[in-house]
Amino acid sequence: MSRVIHFEIHAEDPPRAIAFYSKLFEWEFKKWDGPQEYWVIQTGSKKEPGIDGGLVRRRGPIDGQAVIAFVCTVDVKSVDNAISAILTLGGTIVVDKMSVPGVGWLVYARDTEGNIFGVLETAKPSQ
Numbered sequence: 321m322s323r324v325i326h327f328e329i330h331a332e333d334p335p336r337a338i339a340f341y342s343k344l345f346e347w348e349f350k351k352w353d354g355p356q357e358y359w360v361i362q363t364g365s366k367k368e369p370g371i372d373g374g375l376v377r378r379r380g381p382i383d384g385q386a387v388i389a390f391v392c393t394v395d396v397k398s399v400d401n402a403i404s405a406i407l408t409l410g411g412t413i414v415v416d417k418m419s420v421p422g423v424g425w426l427v428y429a430r431d432t433e434g435n436i437f438g439v440l441e442t443a444k445p446s447q
C-alpha cells in the first residue's frame with residue numbers, strides 16, 4: 321500500500337506565501353540546500369500525526385496549465401511503473417519524470433477528475 325508522504329505548495333511569490341502560511345498555521349519554512357529554489361515546511365512536531373511538505377516557485381502563469389493547488393506526493397517503489405499505471409487507468413502526466421538530487425525521482429500526474437498529484441520513487445541509499 322502506498323502512503324501520502326509529502327505535500328507541496330506552488331507559489332508565484334514564495335516569500336509572500338511563506339509569510340501567509342507562517343502566520344496562518346505557524347508553519348516553519350527552511351530553504352532547501354539543493355540545486356532548485358525550494359523550501360521545506362515543518363507543519364508540527366514529529367511526535368504528532370501528520371506530514372510535512374514543501375514550497376516551490378510555480379512553473380508558469382496561472383493559465384489552466386500551471387499547478388495551483390497543494391500537491392500531495394505518494395511514495396512508490398517504481399516511478400516508471402506508476403507512470404505506466406497512471407496512463408493505463410486514464411490519467412495523464414503533467415510534469416515529466418525528473419530527478420530530485422539526493423531525494424529520488426518525481427513525476428506529477430492528473431487523475432481522471434483533473435486533480436494533480438505527485439509520485440516519488442525514493443533514491444536508494446548508496447552502498
